[in-house]
Amino acid sequence: MAWRDSRRSRHRLFLFMSAIVLGIAALVAINSFSHNLARSIDDQARELLGSDLSLSASKPVSSTLLNKVGSERSTEISFASMVLFPRTGGVRLAQVKGLEGGFPYYGVWESEPANAPDLFRQGMTKGQRIALVDDALLIQFGAKPGDSVRVGNLSFLVVGRVLKTPGQSAVATTVAPTVFIPALLLPQTGLLQKGSRVSYRFHYRFPDTTNVERLVKRFEPVLDKQGINYDTVAERKRQTGRAFEDLGEFLNLVAFVALLLGCVGVASAVHLYAKEKIASVAILRCLGTSGWQAFLIYLIQTSLMGLFGAILGSALGSLVQLVLPDVFGSFLPVTVDTSLSWVAIGQGVGTGLLVAVLFALLPLLSIRTVSPLLTLRAGYDESADQSGRDPLRWGVYILILLFIFGFSFLQTMSWKTALGFTVGLLVAFGILTGMGQLLMWAVKRFFPVSWSFVWRQSLASLYRPNNQTLILIISIGLGAFLISTLYLTQNLLLSRVAFSANGGEGSVRPNMVLFDIQNEQKNGVLQLVKQHNLPVVQSVPVVTMRLADINGRSVEAIRQDTASKIPESALTREYRVTYRDSLIDSEKLMTGKAPSLQDGIPHISVEKDYFARLKLKLGDTLTFNVQGAPIQTIVSGTRQIDWNRVQTNFLVLFPAGVLEQAPQFHVLMTRVADNKQSAAFQRDLVRLYPNVSAIDLGLILKTVDELLDKVSFVIRFMALFCIFTGLLVLGSSVVISRYQRIKESVLLRTLGASRRQILNITAIEYLFLGVLAALSGILLSVFGSWALAYFVFESPFRPDVVPLLLIILIISVLTTLIGLLNSRDVVVRPPLEVLRAEG
Amino acid sequence: MSILRVDNLTKSYQSGGQTLTVLHSVSFALEAGDTFSIVGPSGSGKTTLLGLCAGLDRATSGSVYLNGVQLDNLSEDQRAAVRNQYVGFIFQNFQLLPTLTALENVMVPMELSGLGRQNGRSIEQTARELLERVGLGKRGHHYPTQLSGGEQQRVSLARAFANRPKILFADEPTGNLDTDTSATVVDLLFELNREAGTTLVLVTHDLDLAARTQRVIRIKGGHATGDTNTIARLSD
Structure with missing residues (x-):
């Protein structure tokens, strides 16, 4: 009966269901893509890391330990520095990576010309001044292979343009474009000075028989003690997978919204359809059909059409996923091979059928109560809408809510x-x-x-x-x-x-930050700024330190205390601190007083949110390890900081008279009028003070x-x-x-x-x-x-x-x-x- | 000049690869103020004939002249303009616009003609007077669903006369009404028709109703089997 009744309205029924096609297509496309991505990450897992194991540290690591871990290794020393392209005059802060060894062991550098990495490796061992430069950086300054790039005191010949580094997405190079140079030449650049922030990475290759996870477990205590992090292929796979799972989940929810929209359309269309069918239902009722039988006739019709819609949506989604690698292109660290994902298609068809039925149920329920009297008197009981009192209707509402909740739970867990x-x-x-x-x-x-x-x-x-x-x-x-x-x-x-970059009217807001200025360079840099007619908006000394204890309780003890609610990162981070006795205009005193030195004990000020995070109260003592020397302080005030301002803002503020002799660097803020002035200034800066870095907010x-x-x-x-x-x-x-x-x-x-x-x-x-x-x-x-x-x-x-x-x-x-x-x-x-x- | 002249009107449809002729060479002419019935069994072609006369459809062959205008050569929009100017309609199922009140429904033909006023009176005023005339002066703000069948047909009558048409086409005007209501509506129809001097063309099964018109044409199987102007002969 359902089939016969639908004969004259099948194309219209299908039209209702077409509303869910796009939602299902979006779901299937995203799910298929996620499955393919997971498979590709599995297949290319080693290429993500480029090696079997990677160790990283913020200070040099003893070669004894490195040799113990393995013999075949490469070294990568990286830091941020100004680089200059003399031919075009382009200058900016970039990531400099000094390489030594055969990294990457897995995967290849995509470059132009294609043999550039080989040239680089050959030249690297001979100590030639050659460099590989990220495509984004060369494009920005109109430079090309054959040009030279200046890093610190040395100029390097650019032998190739790096299009893709193993395990790195195109987006990553947009954020921090890299210049690769031989590690051997790093000391001659003059950039590795005391206080420079340098990262050290060591890439290992092991024979296939080596169980890397077990090897790492063996060294874990030593590595932990020396503050060395490690990354294995399995770990990198997990991280990459997780990052894309998050994105996939989010996009799945967006697709789900599209599907729900379609469902609302289905419910509305089926509602009108059911209304049109009332006369037919009344006749069927007259002829002895029960309310439930009549309801089933139309439920079967809509379910079948829902199934068609879901199948069509799944087919469309499988086609759409073919273009997704291009859409996501710049985010992907791996090359994704697209193929049909039957799991995603099955899920799509199931979801489509389920939502079509759920949403069609609402309007169809009213069919059960159509009176046979309608055949005799049109308009009978039309005014008496009892649908609100139908308990089944409320049941369907609850089912829909549960479905939405369940679906989003399955996506996000x-x-x-x-x-x-x-x-x-x-x-x-x-x-x-x-x-x-x-x-x-x-x-x-x-x-x-x-x-x-x-x-x-x-x-x-x-x-x-x-x-x-x-x-x-x-x-x-x-x-x-x-x-x-x-x-x-x-x-x-x-x-x-x-x-932040433009500032408010009438005020001189800085839009360029110079950092890593050494004590002896401070006056010279100030002079250079003045020569270029630039204002010195702010110049502050910065001392790095770590927290040693809170109220006499060591950081280690607090970390081991499972009941402690102080976040781990607050205990282990490196604090960058400045010293002065007054607050500046971007700061507001909240409690206590400004920093001061009383009886030789520094009374410090802590940022108010950070104060709460460390569970502090005024009068607490904090001991800092200032590059080997412990300094005990008393927390005597809190400040609110306007983080929106381009200022050097500090979580912890010391009074003057304590840190002056500690190893420190300076940060200077100025304001450049335009790109031309910015470039001219940076060119002189990198020539005279190659270790000083400049961040241009415009960039x-x-x-x-x-x-x-x-x-x-x-x-x-x-x-x-x-x-x-x-x-x-x-x-x-x-x-x-x-x-x-x-x-x-x-x-x-x-x-x-x-x-x-x-x-x-x-x-x-x-x-x-x-x-x-x-x-x-x-x-x-x-x-x-x-x-x-x-x-x-x-x-x-x-x-x-x-x-x-x-x-x-x-x-x-x-x-x-x-x-x-x-x-x-x-x-x-x-x-x-x-x-x-x-x- | 005849208000309506029909010459050799034929209408055929293509159905299942075959040509189905529902009207065969019908001819007649009506003078202004005539009342005229088209009678015949279901499926005989009555409504088809009425539709062709009113310019709602095109004939396969033959001609229709309405107030001297030959409809066959006009575009759909031109025929719509002719309808708006000369024609009024009454339907079996009333055909009121459900979203408009009774008063607004009566105003529609006048508004479509783009006239702001009619004989110095505003459209609304004219519509109110017409509603008064059909006994619904106080129901103007009601929607069709709030009116009974008889009331809806009376609104429909008021609407039909709104543009002071020269000819009125009524398709089974009492088909959906009970006997008492039918009588009231029919009386009103004839009264209004007499007052306005309109030509009335009535399609009906009801021979008693047909007997109230001056002329009757009988349609059977698409053929006009008789055109009579005497009521006595109708019942033969």
């Missing part, structure tokens, strides 16, 4: 996140539903009776029976919400950096922008699924309401309305819907972004209105076009049909 997602989704749906209902109420309440017929007829369509206002405001609104939230958040982050801004662009592209790609689903829901709901529209339009044509009047009515109605749906979504997103700015970033929120208006315009035009396209045959039907339909 965190019940808190799953609950947050479910509640967040409910709130977004709730607000958009509320907006839709408010709109319908407002149109009805303040109906513009004096407007022309065409306008009034369009507006009346917004709240007439079987209207599409709610469903479109929810689906298109949610799509607009996602797109505009992404846009606003990206701009929020950028404006935060830009605000940071550009880097952050590039990074956010890449991230938001990925997310926008997924948000498009939501938008397209919204448009599909729009299309299907227009088609389903076509019957009603034909009746109305034909009647109007019978009464003498022209084709233009009919089209105007449709266009205005959809324009209203599009504008209001987009506006609702954007309002919601402006509110969300404001909350984010206010509560999380604590920065001013000034959204740019023009792009938001553009989003509204695009969505409105699309909505109107779809409305008109789907309604086009309404105007070409001959008016006589209305008489026939009724006669």
Whole structure:
């Protein structure tokens, strides 16, 4: 019966289900991609690390220990330094890596020319001054292989452009582009001085028979004691996998939102379908069919169509995943081979069928209660809507909620996140539903009776029976919400950096930071700054130290105390501290007093949040290990720091008169007017003081922008699924309401309305819907972004209105076009049909 | 000049690869103010004939002249304009717009014609007077679902006369009404028709109703089997 009954409406039923196709496609695409990625990470695990074991430390490691661990090894010494391309005059802070040995042992450097790594290795052993440079850096300064690059006191010939380093993604090189030089020549650069922050890495290769994990376990106590970290292939695999699992989970949730949108569309379409079928159901009831049998007829129909939709979505998703490696390209440390993932396809089909049935159940339940009396008296009991009292309906609501929670839990494996997602989704749906209902109420309440017929007829369509206002405001609104939230958040982050870089009006905010200035270089650098007519906004000494004990209890003891709530990182980190007796304008005294020296004991000031994290109270004693010398202090005040300002901000502030003789370096802040001045100054700086590093905030801004662009592209790609689903829901709901529209339009044509009047009515109605749906979504997103700015970033929120208006315009035009396209045959039907339909 | 002239009207459809002719060479002419019925069994072609006369569909061959305008050569929009200017309609199922109140439904034809006023009165005023005339002066703000069948048909009557049409087409106007309500609606229809001097074309199964018109055409199997102007002969 289900099959026979569906004969005349199969194409329409399928149209309802097409709303879930894109959601399923997105899910299957992301899941297939995740599976393929996991497989590729497995296959290329060794290439991720480039070796079997990697040790890293922040100070040199004794060769005795290194030899004990293994014999075949490479050394990598890295630090940040200014590099200069003399031909183009380009200068910037880059990562310098001094290499020695055959690293990478697994995987290859992709370079231009392809043999550049071989040339580099050959030259490295002979002590030739040659370098490999990351592509991003060469592009930035218009340099090319054959040019020279100056690092410290030495110039190197660039023998190749590095396109990809094993285990490193393209994004990583955007953030910190690298210059590779022979480690042998590092001492001659003059950059390895006392106080320089240098990382040492040692890459090992072992015979295949070696159990690396067991080997590491054996050395673990020694490594730990010397502060040496280790990384094995298995560990790197876990880390890489986990990083992408997080991204995959997030994108899966976005895809899930698209699917849920589609489901709302399904529920709405099935609702109209069930209403149309009431007459048939009443006849079936008259002929002796039970309510449940009638219900099953239509449940089977919708389930079958849900299954078709899910299968189609899975097929589409399997195709979409082919382009995902390109979308994610710059984030991936491995090359992903795409192949069909049957697990993802199976999950997609199952999920699709389940959600289609769950959401179709809601409207279909009412079929059980259709009265056979309807065959005799049309309109019977239509007013008595008892659906709210149906306990099964509430059961379905609970099932849907459980499903959403369960799905998000399976994606994130965190019940808190799953609950947050479910509640967040409910709130977004709730607000958009509320907006839709408010709109319908407002149109009805303040109906513009004096407007022309065409306008009034369009507006009346917004709240007439079987209207599409709610469903479109929810689906298109949610799509607009996602797109505009992404846009606003990206701009929020950028404006935060830009605000720091540009500063407020009238103030001299620094936009360039010079650090690693040694004591003896301080005056020279100051002079150079003045020669370039640059202001010295701030110049502070910095002393590095570690925490030794809190109130006489050693850091080791606190770390071993499982009841201690002090975070590990606070106990083990390196503190960079300055000394002065007063607070500066970016600081505000919260409790106690400013730092002072009393009876030879330094009274220090701690940043207020950090003070809370260390569970301190005023009067507590902290002992610091200042490069071998213990200094006991008393905590006598807390400060609030404006972290948004480009300042050297310190968690711990010492008074003057204690640290002056301790080994220290200086940080100097200045403000450059433009790129030209910045480049000229940096060129002189790197020539005279090659070890001093300069950070140009303009460059940071550009880097952050590039990074956010890449991230938001990925997310926008997924948000498009939501938008397209919204448009599909729009299309299907227009088609389903076509019957009603034909009746109305034909009647109007019978009464003498022209084709233009009919089209105007449709266009205005959809324009209203599009504008209001987009506006609702954007309002919601402006509110969300404001909350984010206010509560999380604590920065001013000034959204740019023009792009938001553009989003509204695009969505409105699309909505109107779809409305008109789907309604086009309404105007070409001959008016006589209305008489026939009724006669 | 006849208000409606039909010459050799034929209408055929393609159905299942075959040509199905539902109306065969029907001809007649009506003078202004005539009342006229089209009667016949279900599926005989009555509604098809009415639709062609009102310019709702195109004939396969033959011509329709409405107030001297030949409809066959006009585009759909031009025919819509003719309908708006000269024609009023009453349907079996009332066909009121569910989203508009009774008053607004009556205003629709006047608004579609783009007229701000009619005979110095505002559209709304005219619509109110028409509703008064059909006895629904106090129900103007009600939506169709809030009205009974008889009331809806009376709103439909008011709407039909809104543009002061020259000819009124009524398709089974009492088909969905009970006997008492039918009588009231029919009386009102004839009264309004007489007052306005409109030509009335009525499609009906109801021979008693048909008997109230001056002329009757009988359709059977798409053929006009009789055109009579005497009520006595109708019942033969």
